[in-house]
Amino acid sequence: MYPEDFRYTKEHEWIKVDGDKATVGITDFAQNQLGDVVFVELPEPGDKLETHQTLGVVESVKAVSDVYSPISGEVTEVNGELNDDPEILNKDPHKKGWIIKLKVKDKSELEELMTASEYEKYLEGLEEEE
Amino acid sequence: MKKTRLYKYHKDSGAKLVDFFGWEMPVEYSSIVEEHNTVRQKAGLFDVSHMGEILISGSQALDYVQFLTPNDASRLNTQKAQYSALTTPQGTFVDDMLVYKLSDNRYLLVVNAANTDKDFDWVKSHKEDFDVEVKNMSDQYTQLALQGPKSLAILKPLTDIGLEEMKPFRVRRGKVKGEESIVSRTGYTGEDGFEIYTLSSNPGKIWESILKQGKKFDIRPIGLGARDTLRLEACLMLYGNDIDETTTVLEAGLGWLVKFKKGDFLGRETLLRQKQEGIKRKIAGFEIKGRGIARHDYPVFVKGKEVSKVTSGTFSPYFKKSIGLTYLPIQYTEPGQNIEVGIRGKKVEAEVVKIPFYSRKKK
Numbered sequence: 001m002y003p004e005d006f007r008y009t010k011e012h013e014w015i016k017v018d019g020d021k022a023t024v025g026i027t028d029f030a031q032n033q034l035g036d037v038v039f040v041e042l043p044e045p046g047d048k049l050e051t052h053q054t055l056g057v058v059e060s061v062k063a064v065s066d067v068y069s070p071i072s073g074e075v076t077e078v079n080g081e082l083n084d085d086p087e088i089l090n091k092d093p094h095k096k097g098w099i100i101k102l103k104v105k106d107k108s109e110l111e112e113l114m115t116a117s118e119y120e121k122y123l124e125g126l127e128e129e130e
Numbered sequence: 131m132k133k134t135r136l137y138k139y140h141k142d143s144g145a146k147l148v149d150f151f152g153w154e155m156p157v158e159y160s161s162i163v164e165e166h167n168t169v170r171q172k173a174g175l176f177d178v179s180h181m182g183e184i185l186i187s188g189s190q191a192l193d194y195v196q197f198l199t200p201n202d203a204s205r206l207n208t209q210k211a212q213y214s215a216l217t218t219p220q221g222t223f224v225d226d227m228l229v230y231k232l233s234d235n236r237y238l239l240v241v242n243a244a245n246t247d248k249d250f251d252w253v254k255s256h257k258e259d260f261d262v263e264v265k266n267m268s269d270q271y272t273q274l275a276l277q278g279p280k281s282l283a284i285l286k287p288l289t290d291i292g293l294e295e296m297k298p299f300r301v302r303r304g305k306v307k308g309e310e311s312i313v314s315r316t317g318y319t320g321e322d323g324f325e326i327y328t329l330s331s332n333p334g335k336i337w338e339s340i341l342k343q344g345k346k347f348d349i350r351p352i353g354l355g356a357r358d359t360l361r362l363e364a365c366l367m368l369y370g371n372d373i374d375e376t377t378t379v380l381e382a383g384l385g386w387l388v389k390f391k392k393g394d395f396l397g398r399e400t401l402l403r404q405k406q407e408g409i410k411r412k413i414a415g416f417e418i419k420g421r422g423i424a425r426h427d428y429p430v431f432v433k434g435k436e437v438s439k440v441t442s443g444t445f446s447p448y449f450k451k452s453i454g455l456t457y458l459p460i461q462y463t464e465p466g467q468n469i470e471v472g473i474r475g476k477k478v479e480a481e482v483v484k485i486p487f488y489s490r491k492k493k
Contacts, residue, residue, distance in 0.1 A: 035146075035355070036163040038445040039423050039452075041474075057474065059423050061162040061445050062355050 007113035015070040034060040037089040040082040071109040073102035134179035151244040153180040156353040165356035166447040173278035174352035182246025184239040188262035202389040206231040217397035221378040272333035277323035280347040307339040320364025365486035415485035418452035422473040429472040
């Protein structure tokens with residue numbers, strides 16, 4: 001379910017790093033919690049993001065949810081398709097539903113994030129709390 | 131948390147459950163948008179057993195209902211339901227509700243779940259010399275709403291009630307799947323449909339049989355999420371958002387339910403004065419023209435000045451745009467008026483539009 005080559009945050013973002021480039025999105029769990037996504041607010045290429053800074057907003061019919069940057073870096077590209085077709089976030093959150101691409105500032109920040117198996121355990125914990 | 135008698139069906143179906151004013155209720159079964167569209171096009175079944183039922187009985191039951199509400203309850207008979215309100219002396223809302231006449235001297239108020247206790251206290255505490263008894267029946271009643279254009283076709287084979295003769299707001303008693311029920315042609319979606327009240331200890335029989343009967347019409351159970359988007363498109367007020375103890379019945383655009391000629395009632399004097407002097411603000415519908423979705427409590431601006439807050443706002447699955455309601459100074463309530471809504475610190479263009487946003491095509 002959760003790709004091995006991604007890292008994950010407690011707020012349910014994923015990040016995939018390739019060299020000094022990274023792609024960021026929200027997890028399948030997140031899209032499922034939100035329900036039908038109907039609006040996405042994206043940052044601008046060139047925006048500089050600190051770790052945990054709000055990079056955008058995802059809205060479903062019933063909820064508004066901030067998306068935070070898992071690490072610091074500079075936005076190089078945003079997924080403009082989400083403007084016209086926000087439901088891609090529901091259909092394919094880990095691939096076509098990517099939100100931004102980043103130029104990574106400090107790769108060591110990744111160490112703080114969860115691996116796929118850690119994230120899956122984290123989700124099990126959340127479900128037990130319910 | 132409180133659970134309805136149908137809780138296990140929601141749980142078993144994998145619905146997303148939320149705390150709705152102390153009730154553990156399904157907010158969505160699969161997808162709010164799909165559920166919404168199902169009700170507009172086919173039919174959907176809601177468990178609305180969390181709604182409150184307050185029984186007023188006694189020799190002066192009618193007089194007392196007349197005193198508590200602005201609508202004319204003397205026009206009710208046992209085959210009619212009436213949209214009405216509990217009003218304060220200021221003409222504002224304690225709650226909005228449906229009133230049913232069960233028999234001579236017995237009236238049932240169907241109120242919002244969030245307000246049941248408040249309403250019960252209100253009704254108990256104003257009875258003074260009225261010869262009435264007030265009972266909170268909320269835990270006894272199960273209430274289902276079957277809504278959508280296929281509702282009649284689905285319910286008809288399950289009941290001995292002559293449903294097709296029933297006009298909107300008509301009420302009949304009879305059996306639904308063998309269980310004694312009160313059925314009214316009412317709802318909270320803007321579609322044709324029925325609400326079913328039963329004291330049965332096994333209302334699951336009705337729930338299951340309607341879903342089974344509706345299968346060929348692609349019926350779905352519908353959660354509170356789509357209930358909210360459906361009612362907002364149809365401009366049906368939501369207590370706590372669009373109406374409350376600060377908004378008068380006239381400001382809410384519900385002047386039609388105030389019958390000044392019927393005699394005295396709580397709020398009459400204030401409402402009459404307000405009617406004569408003219409209201410200063412009124413509820414208005416708007417559509418977002420720019421990017422973003424209006425939500426409850428977002429600020430609303432006219433000519434750069436904040437004038438109000440969004441009372442209800444959402445993405446409309448039917449129109450596929452953001453719509454909302456707000457109280458505007460009366461001079462700005464005409465359709466075409468440009469306004470702005472503050473969305474996360476940005477002023478986004480919007481326009482006042484005619485309400486209701488959605489009305490179903492009448493045959």
